[in-house]
Amino acid sequence: MAEISMREAYGRALAEYGASNPDIVVLDPDTSSSTLSTYFAKRFPDRFFNVGIAEPCMVDVAVGLALGGKVPFANAFAALLAFRAMEQVRTCVCYGRTNVKLIAGYAGISDYKDGPTHHSITDVATMRALPEMTVIVAADSSEAARWVPLVAEYDGPVYLRLSRAGALSAHNEDFALRVGKGLTLRQGGDVALVATGTMVGRSLAAAEMLAAEGVAARVVEIHTVKPLDADLVVQAAEETGALVTAEEHTIIGGLGGAVAEALAQRRPAPVERVGIADTFTRTGPDPETIMDAFGLGVNDIVAAAHRAIARKSAV
Amino acid sequence: MSHYPESLISGLEERARQLRITSLEMIFRRQAGHPGGSLSAAEIMAALFFHRLRLNPALPSWPERDRFIQSKGHASAILYAALAARGFFPTEDLAGWGNLECHLQGHPDRLKTPGVEMTSGILGHGIAIGAGLALAARLNQAAYRVYVLIGDGECQAGIVWEGAMTAAKFRLANMTVILDYNDVQLDGPVHEIMPLEPLAAKWHAFNWNVIEIDGHNIRQVLESLDLAAENHGGPTVIIAHTTKGKGVSFMENKSQWHGVAPDAAQFAQALAELAAPSAVAGGRV
Numbered sequence: 072m073a074e075i076s077m078r079e080a081y082g083r084a085l086a087e088y089g090a091s092n093p094d095i096v097v098l099d100p101d102t103s104s105s106t107l108s109t110y111f112a113k114r115f116p117d118r119f120f121n122v123g124i125a126e127p128c129m130v131d132v133a134v135g136l137a138l139g140g141k142v143p144f145a146n147a148f149a150a151l152l153a154f155r156a157m158e159q160v161r162t163c164v165c166y167g168r169t170n171v172k173l174i175a176g177y178a179g180i181s182d183y184k185d186g187p188t189h190h191s192i193t194d195v196a197t198m199r200a201l202p203e204m205t206v207i208v209a210a211d212s213s214e215a216a217r218w219v220p221l222v223a224e225y226d227g228p229v230y231l232r233l234s235r236a237g238a239l240s241a242h243n244e245d246f247a248l249r250v251g252k253g254l255t256l257r258q259g260g261d262v263a264l265v266a267t268g269t270m271v272g273r274s275l276a277a278a279e280m281l282a283a284e285g286v287a288a289r290v291v292e293i294h295t296v297k298p299l300d301a302d303l304v305v306q307a308a309e310e311t312g313a314l315v316t317a318e319e320h321t322i323i324g325g326l327g328g329a330v331a332e333a334l335a336q337r338r339p340a341p342v343e344r345v346g347i348a349d350t351f352t353r354t355g356p357d358p359e360t361i362m363d364a365f366g367l368g369v370n371d372i373v374a375a376a377h378r379a380i381a382r383k384s385a386v
Numbered sequence: 387m388s389h390y391p392e393s394l395i396s397g398l399e400e401r402a403r404q405l406r407i408t409s410l411e412m413i414f415r416r417q418a419g420h421p422g423g424s425l426s427a428a429e430i431m432a433a434l435f436f437h438r439l440r441l442n443p444a445l446p447s448w449p450e451r452d453r454f455i456q457s458k459g460h461a462s463a464i465l466y467a468a469l470a471a472r473g474f475f476p477t478e479d480l481a482g483w484g485n486l487e488c489h490l491q492g493h494p495d496r497l498k499t500p501g502v503e504m505t506s507g508i509l510g511h512g513i514a515i516g517a518g519l520a521l522a523a524r525l526n527q528a529a530y531r532v533y534v535l536i537g538d539g540e541c542q543a544g545i546v547w548e549g550a551m552t553a554a555k556f557r558l559a560n561m562t563v564i565l566d567y568n569d570v571q572l573d574g575p576v577h578e579i580m581p582l583e584p585l586a587a588k589w590h591a592f593n594w595n596v597i598e599i600d601g602h603n604i605r606q607v608l609e610s611l612d613l614a615a616e617n618h619g620g621p622t623v624i625i626a627h628t629t630k631g632k633g634v635s636f637m638e639n640k641s642q643w644h645g646v647a648p649d650a651a652q653f654a655q656a657l658a659e660l661a662a663p664s665a666v667a668g669g670r671v
Contacts, residue, residue: 096525120521120556128514128548135518138453138504140526143518158508159545163515167496167505 077215077234078176082107084216085144086114088223095223096141098122100129105235106146106176126151130159130171137169142223148182149175149191149232153198164228165203172222173230178208179269179319180347180361181235186354192347196324198230199297205250206297208232208318208326210241210271214294217248225250232268234319236358239272241292253300255307259287262376263307263314267293267326269358270317270345270367277372288376296326301333308340313379315343317372319362322346341382343375388605394437398604401432401471406633407660408467408480414653416484418492422643423537424464426568426601426628433607434533434564435468443473446500452530453519455504457512458537458566459493460645465502466490474501509540513549513563520558520621531615532561539571542580547592553621554593562614563594563623566601570630572644589623601626633660 089095089111096118103109103121112119122129126147133143147156152175164171175194182189198206207222207229209215215233222229246254256271257278266274271292278288291307293300308314314334316327327344334340347365355361362368405428413419434454435441442448456465463483470477475489482488489498493507504515512534520532540546553561567585569576576582589596595617599606607626614622630644631637634656648656 096521118525120552122548122552125548125552127545128552131511131514131545131549132518132521132552134504134511135515135520136522137518138515139519139522139528141522159511162508163505163511 074212074237074240076237077209077212078105078107080212080216081174081219081233082110084219086110088219089115089118092142092223094140094142096120096136096143098129098133098143098145100124100126100147100151102147102176105148106174108144108146126156127159130156130173131163133171134159134163134167134169137171142170142172144172144174144223146174146176148189149178149194150189153191153194153230157197161201165201168203168227170226171228173228175230175232177235178232179234180352180365181358183355183358183361187351190352192321192352193324195232195296195318195320195326196328199324199329203228204297205229205295206232207250207295208268209234210268210292210294211238213240213242214248221248221250234269238269239276241271241275248294251295251298251300253294253303254292255289255303256292257288257290259289260311261287261313262380263289263291263311264317264372264376265291265293265304265307265314265326265330266317267296269319273367273369274317274372276369277376280369280373281376286376286380293326296329299329299333301337304330304333305338308334308338312383313341315345315372315375315379317345317367319367320346321349323349341379341385343379345372345375388609390605390608395604398429398432398436401436402428402604403633403660404471405431405464405467407657408471409463410634410648410653410656410660412463412467412480412483413647415481417647418484419463419647420460420645421463421634421637421648422570422630422640423458423461423566423568425632425634425637426630427461427464427535427566428632429602429604429607430535430564430566430626431464431468433604433611435472437608438611439533440530441472441501443501446474450528450530452533453503453516454533454535455512455516456494456506456535458509458535458540459506462492462494462507465494466499469499469501472501475499509537510543510545512536513546514552516561516563517549517553517556517558520553520561521556523560530560534561534563536563536565538565538567538569538576538582539579541565541582541585550589550592550594557620559618559620561621562611563621565623565625566628567625568628568630570639570641570644572641574641586625589625593620595620595622596625597622598625598627601628602632635659
C-alpha cells in the first residue's frame with residue numbers, strides 16, 4: 072500500500088485527536104484545503120478559525136486563544152509562517168512564551184510546483200535561533216501523525232515542520248517518539264548519518280548502499296532539532312569518528328549547524344553537511360527531482376560519507 | 387444625563403492626575419520612557435483600572451477577570467503606575483523600573499509583572515491577540531470582557547486591520563478597543579507622517595461599532611465603555627480624542643516628548659503644573 076502524504080496523515084490525526092481533547096483549537100489562513108486542517112474544521116467547526124490570508128494575524132489570534140487556556144494549532148505554509156509571521160512568533164509566541172503550536176506545512180521544497188516563493192529552506196535556522204522555541208521535523212507520514220498528541224501535550228511553543236509530500240519511510244516498526252530524544256535507526260561504526268525530516272529515509276537508503284561497499288553507516292534521526300539531543304550526537308561522534316548531516320534545508324543554520332555547534336564544543340569530529348547550498352531553489356516536476364538537483368540525493372549522502380571518513384585521518 | 391455621580395467623576399479625575407505624576411516621576415528617575423503617550427491615556431487608564439475592569443490584584447490569574455491588553459506598550463509607565471496603585475505589586479517597585487533585577491521591563495512583560503495580561507511593545511498586536519482571548523471566552527463560556535488600548539500611530543500597521551477584520555468576522559461583542567487618538571507620533575503629527583483620516587469611517591467600514599469621545603472627559607470615557615458593553619452585535623472601538631503630553635504645557639502636542647525624559651528643571655515645572663487638581667480638568671472647559 073502506498074503511504075499517504077505527511078499532510079494527509081497529519082490532517083487525519085489532528086481531527087481524530089480533537090475528539091479526545093476539547094481544548095484543541097485550529098487556525099488556518101485560507102490554506103486548510105492544502106494543510107488538510109480542513110478535516111478538523113469539518114468535524115469541529117466551532118473550534119476552527121479561518122482568518123483569511125493573514126499569517127501574522129493568525130499567529131496573534133492563536134496567542135490570544137492560548138492566553139485563554141486553549142491549545143491552538145496554527146497551520147500555514149512554512150514559507151509564510153516562518154517569515155511573514157516571524158515577528159509575531161518571536162515577540163508573542165516565544166518571548167511571551169504562549170502555548171502556541173505552529174504547524175509548518177509544505178516545508179522544504181515539497182511545494183515543488185509553486186517554486187522558490189513557496190519553498191522554505193531557511194525556516195529551521197531562524198526558528199532554531201529563537202529562545203523558548205522547540206523545533207521538530209517529521210520524517211515520514213506515520214511520524215507526522217504521531218507528533219499531534221505529543222506536540223499538543225508538550226508545554227510551550229513548538230514549530231512542527233511537515234512536508235506536503237510523503238517521504239521514504241523512516242520507520243517500519245514501532246518506535247518510541249519523545250520530544251528532544253533522537254533515534255538510532257541503524258547501527259554502524261564507520262560513519263554516522265545524522266538526518267532529519269525527509270532525509271531520514273534517504274539516509275537509510277544511503278546506508279544500504281554504503282553497506283554494499285563494506286562501509287558500516289549508523290543512521291541517527293534527529294527529529295527535534297531544538298533542543299538538540301547532543302548526547303546522542305556526541306556518542307555517534309565518539310563511536311564512529313565521522314558524521315554526515317542531512318536535511319531538506321539550507322546547509323546554513325539548520326541541523327548541520329546544530330550538530331556542528333554541539334560537536335565543536337564537546338567532541339570535535341569531521342562533519343559533512345548534506346543540504347541545499349547557499350542558494351535559492353527552482354521549480355521542478357516533482358519533489359524528488361528538485362531534491363536530487365540541489366544536492367539532497369541518496370548518492371550525495373553516500374559521497375559525503377566517503378568525504379567524512381577520509382577526513383578522519385586528518386583529525 | 388449620566389448616572390455617574392460627580393464624586394465618582396472627580397475621584398477618577400484625581401486618579402488620572404496621580405497616574406500622570408507617577409508616570410513622570412518614573413520616567414524622570416529612569417531618564418527613559420515615553421511621557422507623551424502615557425499622559426494622553428491617563429483618564430482612559432483611570433476609568434479602566436479604578437472603575438471598569440473587574441480585577442483581583444490579590445489573585446492576578448483570577449479566571450473571571452477582565453483582560454486588559456496595552457497594545458501601545460511603549461506607554462508602560464502609566465500601566466505600571468496603574469497596576470501599582472491598584473495593588474498588583476508594591477509601589478516601591480516602580481523605583482526599580484529598568485534595573486536589571488526589577489520585574490518591570492522597558493515594555494510590559496506578562497511573565498515578569500503581575501497584572502500584565504500580555505507582553506507588548508511592538509505595535510499592532512493587541513487587537514488580534516484580543517480577538518483570540520475573546521474567542522477563548524466564547525468557547526469557555528466565560529463572562530470576562532477584553533479591553534485593548536491602542537495608539538493612533540499604531541493604526542498605520544497592517545496587522546491592526548487584519549485583527550479588526552477577524553474580530554468583526556467573529557462578531558466579538560465581548561471586545562472593546564480604546565484608541566488613544568492624540569495625533570502625535572515619534573517623528574511628528576500623525577496626520578503628516580501617515581494620515582489616518584477618515585478614521586471613524588475606516589472602523590465603520592471594517593464592521594465595528596464606533597464611538598467618538600473626548601478622551602480626557604472621564605464621564606464620556608465611562609459612558610462609552612458602558613455603551614460598548616451593551617452592544618451585542620460585534621466589537622466596539624472607542625476613538626478617544628486626546629492630547630499628547632496632556633497636563634504638561636510644554637509637552638502637549640509635541641512629538642519630541644514621545645520618548646524623551648524631562649531634565650530636573652522640566653520635571654519640576656511639570657510637577658508644578660500637575661500639582662493643582664484643576665490643572666487637568668480635561669473636557670470640562
